[in-house]
Amino acid sequence: MKRKAELKRQQIIKAAYQAVSDKGYESVTLQDIADYADVSKGVPNYYFQNKEDVLAHLLAQITDRIYEKEKLAVERETTSANMLLAYLNTVFVGPKENEKFYRVYLDFLAQATKNKRYREINERFYQNCSSISKVILEQGKKEGAFRTIDNEEAGRTIRAMIDGYMIQWMMTGDHMQHSAYRAACYRSVLSYIQN
Amino acid sequence: MKRKAELKRQQIIKAAYQAVSDKGYESVTLQDIADYADVSKGVPNYYFQNKEDVLAHLLAQITDRIYEKEKLAVERETTSANMLLAYLNTVFVGPKENEKFYRVYLDFLAQATKNKRYREINERFYQNCSSISKVILEQGKKEGAFRTIDNEEAGRTIRAMIDGYMIQWMMTGDHMQHSAYRAACYRSVLSYIQN
Amino acid sequence: MKRKAELKRQQIIKAAYQAVSDKGYESVTLQDIADYADVSKGVPNYYFQNKEDVLAHLLAQITDRIYEKEKLAVERETTSANMLLAYLNTVFVGPKENEKFYRVYLDFLAQATKNKRYREINERFYQNCSSISKVILEQGKKEGAFRTIDNEEAGRTIRAMIDGYMIQWMMTGDHMQHSAYRAACYRSVLSYIQN
C-alpha cells in the first residue's frame, strides 16, 4: 500500500531532522538517521535514492511546514499590527524549535552555495515568505499604518532581519535570550516599515 | 626562528581560505589545503594541532581582516552618510570577494551552532562590527540625521540586515545582482535608522 | 500443479540468461533477474534455493540446448564434409547469439575453476560435444577423407579450436569479423583432421 510507504518516509525524514539538528549536515550518517528512526541501516536507502535525497526532502518539508504555519497564523489576524505580531511570534516560536530548525537551516544554506537542488528548494521558501510579507504590508498600507514601500524589497528586508536576528541569537547559545531577540527583531521591523 | 614559522602558518591559512571556499568546510581535506599551499601533506598537521585548529585560525583571521578594512574605511569619512556608505561599500566589496568570504563564513556559522570555539571567534567579530556601527550611529545622531535609537540594538539590526541580504544574494547564485542587493541593503538600513 | 511451477522456472532461467549476458555473472543481481522476468523480487528465491542455484540451472540449460541444436544439425547431413560444415555453422551461429552465449559461458568457465557444480555441468557439455565430433570423425574415416586419428583426442582438439577461436573473436569486440573467424576455424579444423 502506498500510504504505508509514505508514512515510513515521513518517519525517516523526521528522524533525519532530529539527527541533522544534533550532529550537523555533514557529520550525520545514514546510520544515525536509521538509529533515530529506529529502523535498520538499509531502510533510508530503501526509501530514498541516497543520503542527499533524504536531506533534500527534509529541507523541502521543513521549509514548507514553516511556511504553512506562518501563513495560517497571519491569516487569522485582521489588522496589520496583529498580523506582523503573529508572523514574528510564529517565526520566533520558541527557543527549542528555533534552535532545531536553524541548526538544520543554516547547514542547508551553507550547502546551498554549492548545491543547486538546495538553492531551488530555498528559493521556493523565499517566495513563500515574500508572499506572507506582502499580505501584511498591503494591509498596513491600506490602514495607513505603514509607509509607502516596495513590497518586494520590504519582503527581502524583513526576511533579512529575521534570518540575521535568528543567527545572532543562535550564536549566543543562550535560550534565555530568545524573547529578547524576538522583541528586538519586532521593533526593528516596525521601525523599518512604519512611517 | 619564530618569524619563519609564522609565515608558514599564514601560507597555510591563506591556502585553507581558498580551499574551503572552493570545496566547503566539510569537504575540504588537509590534502587540499596542503596542495593549495604548495606544501606536503604533513605540513598543516605540523604547524597546527589538527584540521579544526587550522580552520579556527582561518575563521579568526578572515573576520579580523574584514573588521580592519571596514574600520579603516569608516574612519576615513567624516559625515555619517559617507560613513554608512563607506561601511556598506566595504562590506559589499564585490561579488567575487563576497562569494568567497560568505561561502566560508556560512559554513562556519553552521558549524558554530555546535562548536563553542567558533562561536567565540564569531562573538568577537560581532563586537567589532558593533563598534563600527556605534561610531556611525553616534555621528549620525550628532548631525541630527538619525533618530534616537539604542546603539546596541541598532548595531544588531544593521548586522542582521547585512548578513540577511548577503545570504539572499548568495542564494541567487548570480554575480550580476550584487550591486542591486547592495543598494537595497543600503536603502533598508537608511530607512531603519533615519527618523 | 507441477507444470505451472516448471514454466515459472523456465521464465526465470530465460530472464537470467539475458541478465547475465548483459551484466555479467558477478554483477547480475536477483533484482535484475526478477526485472527481466517481470516478476517480483522474491520469486527467484521462491523457485530456486538461492542465486547460485538459478545460475547453475542456467548453465545446464544453455549447454544442453546448444548440444541439442548441434546434434540435430549434424544428424541432418550424410557426408563428413557437410557434417563438419553443419557443426561449425551451428556453433558459429551468428555474432549476436554467440556473443550472448560466450559472455555467459566464459563467466561460467571462470567460476568453474572454483565451483565443482559448474565443472560437473560443463563436463557433461564436453561429453556431448565429444560425441558429436565422434560421429563426424567416424564418417570421415569411413569415407577416407580424414586421417587415422584418435577420436577422443581429436574431439578435444576440435573443442579447443572452437573455444579458442571464439574467445579470440570475442576479444575483438567486432561483430563484423565473426564470419572471418568462423572460416578460419573451419580451415584449421580441416587442416588438422585431413590427411
Next chain:
Amino acid sequence: MKRKAELKRQQIIKAAYQAVSDKGYESVTLQDIADYADVSKGVPNYYFQNKEDVLAHLLAQITDRIYEKEKLAVERETTSANMLLAYLNTVFVGPKENEKFYRVYLDFLAQATKNKRYREINERFYQNCSSISKVILEQGKKEGAFRTIDNEEAGRTIRAMIDGYMIQWMMTGDHMQHSAYRAACYRSVLSYIQN
C-alpha cells in the same frame, strides 16, 4: 625514492595475483589483497587508483612476464621442432603455475567482454604470442618441416589450441593429467602445422 614505491607496487600486484587466483576476480576484496601483501587496508588504494587499477596492472604484468619467458625459451633453440617443444613446454610449465595463471586469466577474459581496458591488455598479449608463433613457423618453413601456411592464421590457431586445451585441463580439476594435456596439445599443433 621512486624505486621503493615501485617495489611496493610489485608487492601488491604479487599479492593480488595470489588473492585473485584463490578467490576469483569478483570475489577478491581489497582487504584480501592487503592481507596477502601483509599491509594495511589502505595501502592498495594508496598505490593504485582503485581496485580495477590494481587488477589491470596485474593482468598486464602476468601476460607480459609469460610472453618474456616464452620468447626467451624459443630464442634459445635453433630448430623449429625444438622451438615448438620449448614453446609448449614453457606454456605448459607445470600444473601449479598453470592453474594459478589460468584461474586469473580466465577471470580476466570473462571480464574483458565488458571491459575495454582488459581487452586492450589482452590484445597486446595476443600480438606477442603471435610474434612467437611467427618465428617458429618461419623457421619450420625454412627447414621444409611445415607446410605453407598463413602465419597470422596459424598463430591464431595455435593460440586457440593452447587456450582451448588449457581450459579443458582446468576443467578436469586434476593436476595429474597436466602432462597428458600438454602432450595432446603438442601433437595437435604438430598435426596442424606439419605437411
Next chain:
DNA sequence: TATGAATGAGCCTTCATTCAT
C-alpha cells in the same frame, strides 16, 4: 623542518536472503 608512506576507522551503498502478509 619537512616529507609522504602507512594506518585504520568510518562512511555510503549494494544486495542476497528472510518473512510477514
Next chain:
DNA sequence: AATGAATGAAGGCTCATTCAT
C-alpha cells in the same frame, strides 16, 4: 503462490593523523 519491506553483512573508498626518515 507471490510480494516487497526489512535486515545487516560486506565492500570500496576517503582521509585525518601518526611517525620514521
